[in-house]
Amino acid sequence: MNADFAAWTWSAGKGIEGLQLTRKPLVQPGPSEVLVANRAIALNPVDWKMVDWGHPSWKDGHVPGVDGVGVVVAAGPDVSIKPGTRVAYHQSLTRDGSFAEFCLLEASIVLIVPSALDDGIAVTLPCPGLTAWQALEKIPQVSEDVLVVGAGGAVGLVLVQLAVQRGYRVWATAAQKHHARLKSLGVVGVVDYREDNWQQILQAGMGNRRLHVVFDTVSGTHAAGLAPLLGYNGHLVCVQDRQEVAPLPPFGTAISLHEVALNSFHTHASSSDKQRLRHAGERLLESLLEGRLAKPELQIFDFRKLPDALLALKQGGKGGKWIARLNESDPVTLD
Template sequence: MHADFAAWSWNSDKGIDGLELIRKPLVQPRSGEVLVANRVLALNPVDWKIIEWGHPDWKDGHVPGVDGMGVVVAAGACVHIKPGTRVAYHQSLSRDGSFAEFCLLDAATVLVVPAALDDSAAASLPCPGLTAWQALDKVPGASGDVLVVGAGGAVGLLLMQLAVQRGYRVWATAATKHHSNLNALGAVGVFDYRQAHWQQALQSALGERRLLAVFDTVSGAHAASLAPLLGYNGHLVCIQDRQETAPLPAFSTAISLHEVALNSFHAHASLSDRQRLRQAGEQLFDGVLNGKLSLPPHQVFDFRKLPEALHALKQGGEGGKWVARLNESDSVLPA
C-alpha cells in the first residue's frame, strides 16, 4: 500500500488556476468507510463553481471533485464491500474528493459497478444521473406533458430519457446541434432556447394542454420565468438554485415548487434514503448496459492538465463529459 498519493489541492480565493498538484499522506478507512484507488474521475459543473466560489467546509489543501470510479483497496469495520470491488461514487463536498489517486468514502454511499460496464461510463453517471433521478422523483404520476430545459447537458439528457421511459410526453430545449439526437431518444419536440419565441412555439404545439412539470437546469430566475407554462397543480423543479419567493400569485394555478440538492443527502439522508439512492444509481448503470440510457460522448483529458479541462468545461468546450483515466503503472507525481 502506498504511503502517500497525488492529489489536486485547492487554495482559497485563487480559483481554478490556484489548484496545485501535491502529495498527501494516505489515511486508512475507519468504521463504515472504504478507501478507493481511483481509475477514472469525471468533471461536473459543480466542480468549477465550488472551486471558484468556495465552500464553508473547505480549507487550503482540500481536494475537490465529486464524481469518480475505482477499486476498493481497504475497508473499515462494519463494511460488507470487499476489497477488489469496482465502485463509483458521488463524494460529499465536505470531504476530500475525486481529484486524486485515492479517495476515502462513506461505504453507505458507494455504487457497485457491474462487471460489463466501462470504467468511464461508471464514473460519469453519479452526479448527473442521480440528480436527474431526484428531479424526476419530485413529480407524481406517469402521464402528461413535461419540459426539460437544457437537455443538451448531461443532467438534462439523462432526465429527458428517464421521463420518456416513465411515460411522459417530453418536450425539451437545447442547442440546435442536439435536436436530432433528442428526437431520436423520444422527445416529442425540441426548441432552441436562443430563439426569442420558443415558449410561444411550445404553447402552440401543446394546444389546450398545459405542462405538468418544468425541469429547469439553468437558474432559479430562469425557472421562475417558465412558471406560467404550468397547468393547475403543476410542478416547477429547480435543478440549479431554488425558488425563494413564489413566482406566481397565491391561489392561482397552485403550482408546487421543488429544489434538487444531491449533495445534501450526505448530511441529511437516512439509511433508507441512502439505500434507495444506491438502488437508483445501480438501476442507472443497468440502463446504460441494456441500451435504455444514452450518455454524452466522453472528452478524455490528462489528469495532470485538470485545471485546463475545468476551464474548458466552464467555457462550454466541445461538449460531452470530461473524464480523466488514472494508470497505476504511471505515477502522476513521483513520491
C-alpha cells in the same frame, strides 16, 4: 501500497488557476468507510463552481471533485464491501474528493459497478444521473406533458430519457445541434432556447394542453420566468438554485415548487434514504450497460492537466462529459 498519493488541492481565493498537484498522506478507512483507488474521474459544473466560489467547510489543501470510479483497496471493520470491488461514487462536498489517486468514502453511498461496464462510461453517471433521478422523484408519475430545459447538458440528457421511460410526453429546450439526438431518444418536440419566441413555438406544439412539469437546469431566476407555462397543479422543479419567493400570485394555478440538492443526502438522508438512492444509482449503471441509457460523448483529458479541463468545462467550449483515466501501473508523479 504507497504511503502517499497525488491529488489536486485547492487554495482559498485562487480559483481554478490556484489548483496545485501535490502529494497527500494515505489514510486508512475507519468504521463505515472504504478507501478507493480511482480509475476514472469525471468533471461536473459543481466542481468548477466550488473551486471558484469555495465552500464553508473547505480549508487550503482540500481536494475537490465529486465523481469517481475505482477499486476498493481497503474497508473499515464493519463494512461488507470487499477489497477488489469496483465502485462508482458521488462524494460529499465536505470531504476530500475525487481529484486524486485515492478517495476515502462513506461505504453506504458507493455504487457497485457492473463488471462489463467501462470505467470511463460508469464515471459519467453519478452526479448527473442521481440528480436526474431525484428530480423525477419529486413529481407524481402521470402521462402528462413535461418540459426539460437545458436538455443538451449532462443532467438534462439523463432526465429526458428517464422521463420518456416513465411515460411522460417530454418536450425539451436545447441548442440546435442536440435536436436530432433528443428526438431519437423519444422527445416529442425540441425548441431552441435562443429563439425569442420559443415559448410560443412550444405552446403551439402542445395545442390546448398545458405543461404539468417544468424541469429547469439553468437557474432559479430562469425557472421563475417559466412558471406561467405550467397548468393547474403543475410542478416547477429547480435543478439549479431554488425559489426563495413564489414566482406566481397566490390562489392562481396552485403550482408546487421543488428544489433538487444531491449533495444534501450526504448530511440529511437517513440510512433507508441512502439505500434507496444507492439502488437507483446501480439500476442506472445497469441501464448504461444494457443500452437503455444513451452514453454521453466523452472528452478525455490528462489527469495532470486537470485545471485546463476544468476551465474548458466552465467556458463551455465543448460538449460532452469530461473524464480522466488513472492507471495503477502508471502512477502520477510530480514534476
